[in-house]
Amino acid sequence: MELKTSYLAKHVRTLQPSGIRKFFDATAGLTDVISLGVGEPDFVTPWNVREAAILSLEDGYTSYTANAGLLELRVEISNYIDNNYCVNYDPESEITVTVGASEAIDIALRAILDPGDEVLVVEPCFVSYAPLVTLAGGVPVIVESMKDNDFKVLPEQLEAAVTDRTKAIMICSPNNPTGSMLSKAEMERIADIAKKHDLLVLSDEIYAELVYDELYTSFAAIEGMQERTILVSGFSKDLAMTGWRLGFVCAPKEITKGMLKIHQYAIMCASTMAQHAGLEGLKNGRRDVAEMRKSYRQRRNYIVQSLNEMGLKCYKPEGAFYTFPNIESTGMDSETFATRLLKAERVVVVPGNAFGASGEGHVRCSYATSMAQLQEAMTRMRRFVEKL
Numbered sequence: 001m002e003l004k005t006s007y008l009a010k011h012v013r014t015l016q017p018s019g020i021r022k023f024f025d026a027t028a029g030l031t032d033v034i035s036l037g038v039g040e041p042d043f044v045t046p047w048n049v050r051e052a053a054i055l056s057l058e059d060g061y062t063s064y065t066a067n068a069g070l071l072e073l074r075v076e077i078s079n080y081i082d083n084n085y086c087v088n089y090d091p092e093s094e095i096t097v098t099v100g101a102s103e104a105i106d107i108a109l110r111a112i113l114d115p116g117d118e119v120l121v122v123e124p125c126f127v128s129y130a131p132l133v134t135l136a137g138g139v140p141v142i143v144e145s146m147k148d149n150d151f152k153v154l155p156e157q158l159e160a161a162v163t164d165r166t167k168a169i170m171i172c173s174p175n176n177p178t179g180s181m182l183s184k185a186e187m188e189r190i191a192d193i194a195k196k197h198d199l200l201v202l203s204d205e206i207y208a209e210l211v212y213d214e215l216y217t218s219f220a221a222i223e224g225m226q227e228r229t230i231l232v233s234g235f236s237k238d239l240a241m242t243g244w245r246l247g248f249v250c251a252p253k254e255i256t257k258g259m260l261k262i263h264q265y266a267i268m269c270a271s272t273m274a275q276h277a278g279l280e281g282l283k284n285g286r287r288d289v290a291e292m293r294k295s296y297r298q299r300r301n302y303i304v305q306s307l308n309e310m311g312l313k314c315y316k317p318e319g320a321f322y323t324f325p326n327i328e329s330t331g332m333d334s335e336t337f338a339t340r341l342l343k344a345e346r347v348v349v350v351p352g353n354a355f356g357a358s359g360e361g362h363v364r365c366s367y368a369t370s371m372a373q374l375q376e377a378m379t380r381m382r383r384f385v386e387k388l
Contacts, residue, residue, distance in 0.1 A: 011134055018127045020350050027348055034377045036365040037348040039176060039322065041240035042373075045277070046288040049239060052280035053273045061276060065269045068260055069097025069248070073275050076282040077248050085208075085218035087226055089250045096260055097248050097270045097278075101206045101234040104249035106132050107266070108202055108230045111258035113138040117167040119202075122153045123356030124324070126176045126204070130356075138167070144358035147326065150315050151178040151358075155189040162197050168230075169194060171219070172204035174211060177355045177364035178324040179300075179317020184217040191222045200255075202230045206247075207320040209238035209289055212297045214318065220250070227252050237321075238289045239281045244274040296321050299367040299374055306378040307365070310385050321368040324352065328361045330388050338363055344387075345380035 020037065027033045044050075068074065074091035082088050089095050098104040105128070113119070115137040121129050122143050130140035143161050145153040158169060169190065173182040182190070194201050203219035220229040234247030247270075249259060263269075300317065307314040307325045314325035327337045334351035341347050352359030367374055 015131055015134070018354070020127055020354055022354075027342070030342075030346060033342075033346045033348060034369070034373050034380070035348040036367070036369065036374075036377055037350050039237075039320075039366050040242045040368060041237065041292065041321075042369045043240040043292055045240050045244070046281070046285055048284055049241070049277045049281045053244075053277040056273055056276035061272050063272065065097075065272050065275060067264045067269050068095065069270055070272075070275045070279065073097055073279045073282075074248075076279055077250070080282050081218070081220075081231075081250065085216070085221050087218055087220045087231075087250075090253070093253045094256050095248060095250050096256060096263060097246070097275060098234075098263065099247070099267055099270050100236060100245040101204065101232050101247035102128060103263075103267065104232040104234070104247045105129070105202065105204065106136070107259045107262045108232065108249060108251070108255075109133055109136040109138065110262050111255060112200060112230075113167060116165060118163060118165040119167060120158055120161050120169045122158075122169075122171050124151060124175070124177055124352065124359035124362075125170075125172055125355055127354055129170055129172075133170075139165070141166070142356060144356065145178075145180075146358070147362070151175065151180045151324070152182060152186060153190075155186075155193055158190060158193050162193070162199070166197065166199060168200040168202055170202045170204075172206075173219075174207040174317070174319025176207065176320055177322050177350070177352070177359065179320045179322045181211065181214075181216075181318035183214075184222070187217060187219055187222050191219070191225050194228060195224055198228075200228050200230060201225065203232065205231055205233045206237055208233060210293055210296060210321060211319040212293070212300065216319070230255060235278050235281055238292070239278075239285055240292065241274075241277065241281070244271070244277060246270055246274040246278045295371075296367065299369075299371060302371070303365065303367045303374060303378065306382070310378075310382045312381075312385065321366055323365045323367065324359075324362045325365065326362050330385065334360055334363050341381065341384050345384045347377050347380050347384075 133140040312325040349363040352362035
């Protein structure tokens with residue numbers, strides 16, 4: 001028996017599916033496809049990290065951990081953030097281990113938002129941000145960063161969007177899908193707005209380890225911001241642990257206490273096996289991260305040069321593993337471009353409008369694939385563009 005549509009909550013019925021998955025699913029049944037679509041490392045999780053998970057099973061660590069995660073893991077997360085970004089979090093009261101960074105964002109929003117509270121969401125951005133605000137009962141207020149500023153939001157744009165209902169600003173730096181990264185000075189200007197209007201900042205820092213040309217600054221490290229920042233990160237991107245679903249969130253004690261209550265009821269705890277793997281990654285995985293970062297940097301330089309040479313204007317991203325070339329010169333919108341490219345050359349890219357209206361006229365190309373695959377993808381894209 002088929003359920004009536006009306007059984008679904010209205011806000012779920014109106015929720016749009018992910019624009020990323022749409023093109024990923026479109027490849028089903030196709031052969032000889034090169035995907036630059038899904039943001040997932042092509043590297044395998046380092047062996048010592050996998051081995052730690054195997055050993056944890058062999059040693060019988062198969063029961064629940066504390067709701068907030070293994071204390072030893074939280075201590076290592078605290079040490080990692082302190083050593084790298086000079087921000088100190090209490091592992092017992094300010095850090096929660098989550099099922100990926102996605103759950104961290106979800107419980108953070110559910111913990112801070114009352115119905116009708118507004119969150120400034122800087123677009124283009126990852127596809128889940130605005131929907132998660134909606135699912136938490138909040139109202140996403142879109143602030144569009146502009147291509148002429150390398151998709152870095154201007155503080156005056158945020159200031160203009162603040163109302164008496166605004167509760168938080170949501171940002172991701174380095175950014176998915178654009179690869180742009182806020183400088184410390186740019187963060188300080190945004191921090192001034194947050195302090196002026198008594199706002200929280202939800203800072204998605206999942207790509208913090210994948211920065212290529214300058215040092216990374218955590219938003220929580222900006223003066224006066226640790227007490228109003230919810231820092232989200234995880235192990236998926238830098239340690240190639242996407243399938244392990246392991247993340248963490250750091251926040252002031254009161255907010256952490258609220259998030260932990262939601263986490264307790266919805267999740268209980270992150271996978272024990274994954275937590276042991278993450279612990280090993282933090283302790284002994286930095287060399288692997290450095291090697292992966294070196295490879296990504298080489299690929300970034302190659303794909304940016306290739307895209308510009310074929311006439312698709314593309315600035316050099318400072319971090320993450322995405323380029324966001326402008327395809328307006330082809331005369332097509334982003335969805336048409338992506339659809340025709342897939343059909344003609346079996347190359348998957350994601351339409352820019354999947355990440356918000358300001359992403360229109362662009363496509364996201366992930367360079368988290370082998371150099372050989374990347375070179376073949378660029379050959380195919382060049383052939384496609386030249387035929388237009």
